[in-house]
Amino acid sequence: MTPRAHRVVSRRGETTDTWTLALEPLPGEELPLFAPGQFGMLYAFGVGEIPISVSGASTALDPLRCTVRSVGSVSAALCATAPGDVVGLRGPFGSRWPLAEATAGDVVIVAGGLGLAPLRPAIHHVLAHRNEYGRVIVCYGGRSADELLFMSELEVWRGRFDLDIDVIVDIAGPDWHGKVGVVTKLVELAAFDPDRTFALLCGPEVMLRFGALTLRKRGVPVDRCYISMERNMHCAIAQCGHCQFGPKFICREGPVQRYDEVEPWLKIGEL
Amino acid sequence: MQSIEQTLAATRMFRNLTQEQLAALARLGEEVEYADGSRLMIEGEPADWFFVIREGFVALQTDAPSGAITIETLHNGDSVGWSWLFEPYLTHFDARSRGVTQAIRFDAATLRVRCAEDHELGYELMRSFASVIVERLQATRLQLLDVYGRATVS
Numbered sequence: 001m002t003p004r005a006h007r008v009v010s011r012r013g014e015t016t017d018t019w020t021l022a023l024e025p026l027p028g029e030e031l032p033l034f035a036p037g038q039f040g041m042l043y044a045f046g047v048g049e050i051p052i053s054v055s056g057a058s059t060a061l062d063p064l065r066c067t068v069r070s071v072g073s074v075s076a077a078l079c080a081t082a083p084g085d086v087v088g089l090r091g092p093f094g095s096r097w098p099l100a101e102a103t104a105g106d107v108v109i110v111a112g113g114l115g116l117a118p119l120r121p122a123i124h125h126v127l128a129h130r131n132e133y134g135r136v137i138v139c140y141g142g143r144s145a146d147e148l149l150f151m152s153e154l155e156v157w158r159g160r161f162d163l164d165i166d167v168i169v170d171i172a173g174p175d176w177h178g179k180v181g182v183v184t185k186l187v188e189l190a191a192f193d194p195d196r197t198f199a200l201l202c203g204p205e206v207m208l209r210f211g212a213l214t215l216r217k218r219g220v221p222v223d224r225c226y227i228s229m230e231r232n233m234h235c236a237i238a239q240c241g242h243c244q245f246g247p248k249f250i251c252r253e254g255p256v257q258r259y260d261e262v263e264p265w266l267k268i269g270e271l
Numbered sequence: 272m273q274s275i276e277q278t279l280a281a282t283r284m285f286r287n288l289t290q291e292q293l294a295a296l297a298r299l300g301e302e303v304e305y306a307d308g309s310r311l312m313i314e315g316e317p318a319d320w321f322f323v324i325r326e327g328f329v330a331l332q333t334d335a336p337s338g339a340i341t342i343e344t345l346h347n348g349d350s351v352g353w354s355w356l357f358e359p360y361l362t363h364f365d366a367r368s369r370g371v372t373q374a375i376r377f378d379a380a381t382l383r384v385r386c387a388e389d390h391e392l393g394y395e396l397m398r399s400f401a402s403v404i405v406e407r408l409q410a411t412r413l414q415l416l417d418v419y420g421r422a423t424v425s
Contacts, residue, residue, distance in 0.1 A: 113419035143419035170414045174338035177369060180330065181343050182413045189346055204418035210409075 001237070003043045003088025004029050008081045009063055014149045017070045018114065019079045020055060022063040023089065032089065034064065036121035037097040037228060037256040041236050042066055043088030044077035051233040051251070052078075053118035054092070057125075064089075067117035067149065093236045095256040097122040098226055099129075102198035106134040108190060108220070110211045112141045112183050112203025116149045118228050118255070119202050123157070130162055137190045138165040141183025141207070145169055145176045164190065183207060184214040194219030201259075202228040209266055212259050225259040245271060275300045275375050278325055282348045284399045292392050299382050300375040305368035311351055311376075312366040318354035320376050327372030332365045343407070344369070353400050355379030 006023040013019055025031055034040065034054040043049040050072075056065025070079040081087060099122060107126055111119045126136050138157065142148040148167065157165045166186045168179040179185070183203070197220050201211045208227045215225055231243035231250040238252035246265035248254065265271055276297035279285045285293065302325075305311055311322055311329060322329075329351055332339040342364065345351055351374070354362050360379075386393030 141419075143417070147419065168344075170417070170419065172341040174340075176341070179328070179344045179346070180341045182410045184413075185346075185410065206413070206416060206418045210413060 001090065001235075003041070003049070003090050004032070005086050006064070006089045008083050008085045008087060010083055011081060014067065014151075015147050017079070018067060018149065019070070020065050020067045020117075021078065021081065021087075022056065022065050023087070024063055026086070032064065032092055034092040034121070035096040036099060036125050037118060038092040038094050039118070039233070039236075039251075039255055040066065040089050040091030040093065041233070042068070042078055043090070044074050044081075045086070045088060047077040048074040049088070049090075049234075050074045050078075051093075051230075051236065053114075053228075053255075055117035055120045057121050062124075067114070067120075069114055090236060093233075093251055094254055097125075097200050097228075097256055098198060099125050102200075103129075103132040104134065105196035105198060106192040107136050108187070108192055108197055108199040108215070109136075109138045110183060110187060110199060110201040110203070110215075111138070112207040112211075113143060113147070114149065115201075115203030115207075115228070116140055119200060120150065120153075122200055127160075127163065134196065135192050136163050137192055138163065139183055139186035139190060140165065140167045141186065141203070142167070142169050144171045145173065145178075166190070182210070184210050187211060187214045187218065192218075194221075197224065199225045200228075201225065205229070205266065208259075212263075222260045222263070223258060226256055227259050227262070228255045229257060229262070230255065275302065278375060279323065282323060282350075284348075284350055284403050287398060288395050292395055295385065295389070295392060296377070296382070296396070299385070300377050303374055303376045305372045305374065307368060307370050309368050310365055311368060311372075311374070312362045312364070314362055314365050316362050318352060318360045318362045319379055321350060321352035321355050321379055322366075322374040322376050324349050324351065325373040325375060327374070328369040329372055329374075330367050330369050332367055334365075339365070339367070343410070350400070350403055352379075353404060355383070356397070356400060 005026045009022040042052040052066045055067040068078045070076045172180045199215050212225050233251045234240045234242040236251045238249040243250040329345045330341045331343045351366050
């Protein structure tokens with residue numbers, strides 16, 4: 001429950017309001033090992049604590065990365081940190097993407113907006129174990145070209161022959177020459193075998209519902225669609241009830257959940 | 272390369288057409304190719320054609336003072352144009368090829384006459400286009416929701 005001090009090693013601007021912080025534990029502290037999909041509670045000292053998606057694997061080779069959008073006082077304070085600053089971190093918490101279960105079949109990753117951040121470690125895992133999976137497809141939708149995350153990495157991924165990645169934006173200016181429309185369009189166009197596909201989705205809840213619907217229309221069984229949900233996590237250990245969603249606590253049973261297990265509650269407004 | 276009929280049979284939008292109806296439609300189609308930047312349709316012009324994209328990528332655009340705004344892009348298997356179905360048969364947007372686009376182009380005026388003569392064909396085609404219109408309406412609604420807009424949390 002006590003935050004462990006971590007130093008900000010670097011800070012990279014993804015968009016005008018979204019930053020990726022690379023963190024390392026202070027000397028004597030252990031590097032926390034986050035599985036793809038798990039989240040942490042990031043603490044800006046003196047301001048407050050918020051749940052943050054881990055966007056970079058915390059391995060010996062790769063620092064822990066957290067991607068934060070500045071939308072309130074705590075996230076603004078975190079985004080304003082500079083290399084050398086110290087923040088608090090609790091975690092890892094929650095469930096993980098079903099990457100072991102998805103082996104031998106195709107993997108369809110559907111990300112919308114900031115939703116690419118918690119999927120990034122899953123993509124890294126799949127690419128690091130590429131021979132264990134069939135076709136790997138990444139469908140990424142954003143509001144506009146200048147609000148896409150990890151642009152340089154998207155370009156690297158696009159250059160690979162063993163990964164199908166496609167990007168689409170809702171709003172396009174004259175300088176955007178890519179696809180325009182909603183991310184479900186990419187799911188319709190993607191080539192995969194629905195009978196042996198696992199789908200991982202993260203993004204705004206409306207997008208998750210329509211993404212799952214499109215996957216269902218393509219023939220992917222709903223019990224092989226997994227979503228990562230966001231809720232107002234406070235304690236992160238299923239005690240405070242802030243993130244209760246129907247009979248579940250998102251901090252404990254989530255954030256990654258099988259779609260058919262949460263679908264009934266997604267249809268209840270303001271839950 | 273697939274014949275026009277085979278290409279149409281493989282598209283989702285024409286999946287309900289019978290073999291005879293597909294053949295009748297295919298007879299009104301011709302293979303065309305558009306260079307990067309060339310226009311398949313021009314806003315405000317008579318809607319004499321509609322297209323099915325075989326290979327490529329078409330942007331639906333309208334002009335604004337800042338330049339052409341792309342509203343949507345269409346891809347393999349998509350149809351381009353439905354203004355030919357409804358009076359006054361005028362195209363609403365520019366359709367511009369992004370890269371080289373191979374498509375099947377249909378003579379819409381002749382097809383309208385065929386649909387008037389053969390109501391079963393007309394009904395199935397109307398169903399096919401209605402399903403495309405509904406899908407694009409749903410997509411437009413999602414775009415209007417601006418789901419990637421900023422949340423107001425901590």
